[in-house]
Amino acid sequence: MFDSPYEIALKPYGMALLELAKKNPNVFCLGADLTRQTETDIIRDELPNRFINVGMAEANMIGIAGGMARAGKIVFVNSFGVFTTRRCYDQIAMAVAYPNLNVKIVGFMPGISSPGGPSHQAIDDMALMRALPNMTVVDLADNEEITQAVAAVAEHQGPVYMRLKRGEIPIIFDKDHKFSLRSAHHLIQGSDGCIISSGMMVPAAISAVKTLSDAGLKLSLVNCPVVKPIDIETILSAIGTKNFVITVENHSIIGGLGSAVAEAMTDKGVGVPLIRLGLQDTFAESGSREFLFEKYQLGVQKLIDSAWDKSGLKGEAPRAPLQQIISGKYAPV
Amino acid sequence: MTSQTLVDTLALARLSNRIRFHATNMVAIQGFGYLGQAMSAAEIFATIFGNNRFKLGYDRFVLSPGHYVIVFYAVAAELGWIKKEELLSYGADGSLLEAISTERTPLIDLNCGSLGQGLSGGIGLALVAREENKNRHTYVFLSDGEMEEGQIWEAAMFAGHHQVGNLTVLLDANNSQVDGSIDFVTTIEPLAAKWSSFGWQVAEVNGHDIAELTKAMNLAKDNQPLIIIARTKIAGHMRAIPDSVDVHFIKLEPEITSGILSQLEEEYV
Numbered sequence: 381m382f383d384s385p386y387e388i389a390l391k392p393y394g395m396a397l398l399e400l401a402k403k404n405p406n407v408f409c410l411g412a413d414l415t416r417q418t419e420t421d422i423i424r425d426e427l428p429n430r431f432i433n434v435g436m437a438e439a440n441m442i443g444i445a446g447g448m449a450r451a452g453k454i455v456f457v458n459s460f461g462v463f464t465t466r467r468c469y470d471q472i473a474m475a476v477a478y479p480n481l482n483v484k485i486v487g488f489m490p491g492i493s494s495p496g497g498p499s500h501q502a503i504d505d506m507a508l509m510r511a512l513p514n515m516t517v518v519d520l521a522d523n524e525e526i527t528q529a530v531a532a533v534a535e536h537q538g539p540v541y542m543r544l545k546r547g548e549i550p551i552i553f554d555k556d557h558k559f560s561l562r563s564a565h566h567l568i569q570g571s572d573g574c575i576i577s578s579g580m581m582v583p584a585a586i587s588a589v590k591t592l593s594d595a596g597l598k599l600s601l602v603n604c605p606v607v608k609p610i611d612i613e614t615i616l617s618a619i620g621t622k623n624f625v626i627t628v629e630n631h632s633i634i635g636g637l638g639s640a641v642a643e644a645m646t647d648k649g650v651g652v653p654l655i656r657l658g659l660q661d662t663f664a665e666s667g668s669r670e671f672l673f674e675k676y677q678l679g680v681q682k683l684i685d686s687a688w689d690k691s692g693l694k695g696e697a698p699r700a701p702l703q704q705i706i707s708g709k710y711a712p713v
Numbered sequence: 714m715t716s717q718t719l720v721d722t723l724a725l726a727r728l729s730n731r732i733r734f735h736a737t738n739m740v741a742i743q744g745f746g747y748l749g750q751a752m753s754a755a756e757i758f759a760t761i762f763g764n765n766r767f768k769l770g771y772d773r774f775v776l777s778p779g780h781y782v783i784v785f786y787a788v789a790a791e792l793g794w795i796k797k798e799e800l801l802s803y804g805a806d807g808s809l810l811e812a813i814s815t816e817r818t819p820l821i822d823l824n825c826g827s828l829g830q831g832l833s834g835g836i837g838l839a840l841v842a843r844e845e846n847k848n849r850h851t852y853v854f855l856s857d858g859e860m861e862e863g864q865i866w867e868a869a870m871f872a873g874h875h876q877v878g879n880l881t882v883l884l885d886a887n888n889s890q891v892d893g894s895i896d897f898v899t900t901i902e903p904l905a906a907k908w909s910s911f912g913w914q915v916a917e918v919n920g921h922d923i924a925e926l927t928k929a930m931n932l933a934k935d936n937q938p939l940i941i942i943a944r945t946k947i948a949g950h951m952r953a954i955p956d957s958v959d960v961h962f963i964k965l966e967p968e969i970t971s972g973i974l975s976q977l978e979e980e981y982v
Contacts, residue, residue, distance in 0.1 A: 429844075432840070432875075434871060435867075435870070435871070437864075437867035437870070437871065439830075439833070439863070439864040439867060440833045440836075440864055440867035440868050440871055442833070443830050443832075443833020443834050443836075443837065443864065443868065444833050444834070444836050444837040444840065444868075444871070445837060446823075446833075446834050446837060447823065447833065447834035447835060447836060447837020447838045447839075447840070447841070448837040448838075448840060448841050449837075450822070450823060450834070450837065450838065451837065451838050451841035451842070452841065453841060470827050470830075471830060471833075471864070474825065474826070474827045474830060475825075475830055475833070475834055478816060479816050
C-alpha cells in the first residue's frame with residue numbers, strides 16, 4: 381500500500397477491457413453515447429467490431445446485451461451509474477439478472493463524484509443492484525483493483541455491477557494486491573475500532589486511520605470492494621470485540637455497504653455500535669468534488685470526528701492533513 | 714396458387730384450428746385465462762412453426778408478450794414437441810407450462826413477461842448470428858399493446874440503423890389491451906408508416922389469412938429487418954364469444970366453451 385498523495389493511472393478500465401477483448405473473442409462492449417467518458421473509445425478504436433454504440437437508449441442496450449449473452453457472449457455495458465441502473469431497472473431485472481446472464485454492467489461517476497447534480501449522481505445504484513438476485517456488486521478503489529476486476533468479472537459466470545471512478549485513478553495498492561470477487565481486505569490492524577470502506581472512500585479512510593493513529597486512536601481498516609456477496613468472515617473478524625464500527629461509502633446509507641455490513645452483523649448477532657457514513661437519505665446537488673464531500677460530510681475530517689466522538693477520548697479531534705493539490709497526483713477528499 | 718401451396722395452406726388452416734381447440738380446453742380447466750390471444754394469433758403461430766420454415770434449436774423464437782405462451786404450447790403439442798397430455802397442466806401450481814412464460818418455459822429462446830422488452834433481446838440474438846456468419850433467423854412475436862412502450866421504438870430505431878437482417882417481427886395487431894381497445898386508450902397508428910420510417914421493410918396483412926402471412930414471411934432479407942403487421946380479431950371468428958366479454962383475460966362460461974368447440978369441430982376439414 382502506497383502513501384498519499386497517490387500516483388495516478390490513466391483510464392485503467394478502458395485499457396483492461398481492451399486487453400481482455402484481445403484475449404477473449406467472446407467479449408463485447410456496448411455503450412450509450414458516452415464512449416470517451418466511459419473509456420471505451422480505447423476498445424472502439426482498436427477492435428471496432430467488438431464495440432456497439434446503442435445510442436441514448438439504455439433500456440434497449442440492456443435488452444440487446446441480454447440477447448447477446450444468451451447467445452454465448454460476455455457483454456460489458458457502459459454508461460454513468462445512474463443510467464446503467466436506475467434508468468433501466470426492470471430491463472436489468474428481467475433480461476439480465478433473472479436469467480443469470482454474463483452481462484457486466486459498468487457504472488461510472490459513482491455517488492457525488494459527479495458535479496452534475498442529482499440527475500448524474502448515482503447515490504442508490506449499489507442499493508438497486510444489491511436487491512437483485514444473482515447480481516454481484518463491486519465498488520472499486522484503485523488502479524490495481526480496476527485492472528484485476530475486469531478480468532475477474534469476465535470470468536465470473538453471471539451478472540455483475542461494477543462502479544468506478546473514471547479517468548485519473550489513484551494507485552493505492554501495489555502489484556501484490558489480489559482482487560477477488562470473494563474477499564475483503566483487512567488493510568490496517570488496530571484495537572480500538574474498525575472502519576469499513578469501499579471505492580472512492582478508501583483513500584479517505586486510509587488518511588483518517590493514519591491521522592487517528594498518530595493521535596493515539598488505533599483503528600482497523602477494511603477495504604470491501606465486493607459489496608455483494610459481502611465477505612462476512614473478514615469483516616466480522618476485523619470487527620471482533622472492538623468498541624465501534626464505521627462504514628463509509630460514496631452512496632446513500634440505505635442499501636449499500638453500510639446496510640450490507642449491518643445485515644451481516646445482525647445475522648451473526650454481533651452487537652457492536654455501528655455508524656454509517658454516506659449520504660444521509662438525501663439527494664445532493666451540483667458542485668465541485670471538494671464542496672460536495674464537505675457539505676454532505678463524506679470527507680476525511682468527518683471520518684476522524686466520528687471515530688473520535690465514539691472513542692470517548694478527551695480533547696479536540698485531530699485535524700485531517702491539509703491536502704495539497706499536486707498536478708498529476710491524487711489526494712483523498 | 715400452385716396445388717402444393719394449396720395443400721400447405723390447408724394444413725396450416727387445420728393447425729390453426731387445433732391451436733384454438735387446445736387453447737380452449739386449456740383455459741376451460743380453470744375457467745379463465747388468455748384465450749383471446751390464441752384466437753387472434755392462431756394463424757400467425759401456425760405459419761411460423763407449421764411449415765418447416767422454423768428449425769427448432771437453430772432458429773430463434775422470442776416471445777415478447779409472455780401471456781401468449783398458451784398459443785405456443787398448443788402449436789408445440791400439435792407438432793409433437795411437447796406431449797398433448799402436458800397441456801392439461803397449463804397454469805397449474807408447479808407446472809412447467811406457466812400461464813405467463815418464464816425462464817422455465819420449454820423450447821422458447823427468449824421469454825418476456827414485462828412488456829416491450831422482446832425486440833431488444835431478439836436484436837441481441839440476431840447480432841450474434843450475424844457476427845458468427847450464421848444464417849439462422851430470429852423471429853420476434855410482438856403484440857400491438859406493446860407499441861405503447863418506449864423501448865420498442867429504441868429497438869426499432871437500432872435495428873433499422875444497423876440493418877439487422879434475418880430478423881422478422883410478427884405483430885399481432887388485434888387492437889386489444891387490458892383497459893379496452895387500443896384506439897380507445899391511445900393512438901398507435903399509423904403502424905405501417907411508423908415502422909417504415911424507422912427503416913424496416915413492412916408487410917401489412919390479414920392475420921387470419923395463411924396465404925398472406927406465408928407470402929409476407931418470404932419477404933425477409935439478410936440486410937433489413939422485416940415486420941409483418943397482422944391485422945387480427947381477438948375473438949378470432951368465434952360466434953360463441955359475445956362482444957360483451959373481456960377477451961384479453963376471458964372468463965370462460967361452459968356454454969361459451971361448448972360453442973367454441975363445436976364451431977371448431979364443424980370447421981375442421
